[in-house]
Amino acid sequence: QSVLTQPPSASGTPGQRVTISCSGSSSSVGSNSVNWYQQFPGTAPKLLIYSIDERPSGVPDRFSGSKSGTSASLAISGLQSEDEADYYCAAWDDSLNAWVFGGGTKVTVL
């Protein structure tokens, strides 16, 4: 069981906005930055969002992050077929002295 809680799946039609939640604790999400990763089958994860709402160079601005208290969210605006992938949230946990990941959310474009 993952320390951070994500819904196992999310879906939307092209052009829609999809939101993925990530629930943690006061020692993880509540105290530290949240990062989001995108992973396609058989490939390494890719950093999508860091420090809650920052995008690395090359990541489309359709992807955005936010945080409130012990929960964070990833939003995909204008959903595209190439966004179909697994998405993971992660944060450092001060109590565990460890990185903790969410279980992952599979996004399907209908």
Added chain:
Amino acid sequence: EMQLVESGGGLVKPGGSLRLACEASGFSFRSYSMNWVRQAPGRGLEWVSSITDSGTYIYYADSVKGRFTISRDNAKNSLYLEMNSLRVEDTAVYFCARCLVALYDGFNIWGQGTMVTVSS
């Protein structure tokens, strides 16, 4: 081009040992904290271990503490993971990953992964 290349994976019996390596290129390896993250077949990502740029601070997941050892050789631009007392549940693809800058930043560079299979 910034790159990480893992090696050393393979098939090992329960109780056995394996040493993974991750060679970095295209950036100043000695300036960044590094990590190992694994993914069991069909499962999600699981953080394994982190080491700061100079190796001063090291952290492990409870699931591997006492069995795995992370280390680095900045002169060789290489990160290592010594894995002992391997269990069936350690079967996974092991990725090395570089921190954006500091230990608490996201992991912005990943290797392609190396498969470790623990089976009798």
